[in-house]
Amino acid sequence: GAGVSQSPRYKVAKRGQDVALRCDPISGHVSLFWYQQALGQGPEFLTYFQNEAQLDKSGLPSDRFFAERPEGSVSTLKIQRTQQEDSAVYLCASSLERGRVGAFGSGTRLTVV
């Protein structure tokens, strides 16, 4: 595709429900990042992949958050037992360059009710 694609665009989850957010990076992009952006805040780093290797997951807020990129392309961010504080826009970004954020997706807006 032409850009980074994220799905779904919007997700409403009941508290306690598990959710899975998908990111399709630009083809051939080595680096993939997940960010969480709460209302009125800047993007907060969650995790970083270089190909299929998850090199940094220091930003994941709890063990309810899990990300994978098994074949070095599509990535999934999973949140188990969602809580209201998980409500945010989840942004994915990919880049040809190692470690550098390039193109962003439109994000998935998660609302936990």
Next chain:
Amino acid sequence: AQRVTQPEKLLSVFKGAPVELKCNYSYSGSPELFWYVQYSRQRLQLLLRHISRESIKGFTADLNKGETSFHLKKPFAQEEDSAMYYCALLDNYGQNFVFGPGTRLSVLP
């Protein structure tokens, strides 16, 4: 740990006036600094990076290591510049990419 601050949440200027969006960082090494912009209903996109020393859409930013600042400037603001602007830092290990909280620029007619 590295940190990026943007002291203004909202900045309003009139069309044609100069604009400066402030960004300060805390990092002891030699970081790489970036500005990102998000126009209404659009995705976040890179505006410029300090190593390129470029001017994009009339915006420039100079890295001042002494003041640990990377302020974004434009001499004559346009209404289409209204957007959210985020300053970001990459550490010199190329491993941590950190965003500031953002400044909303509103250019009034």
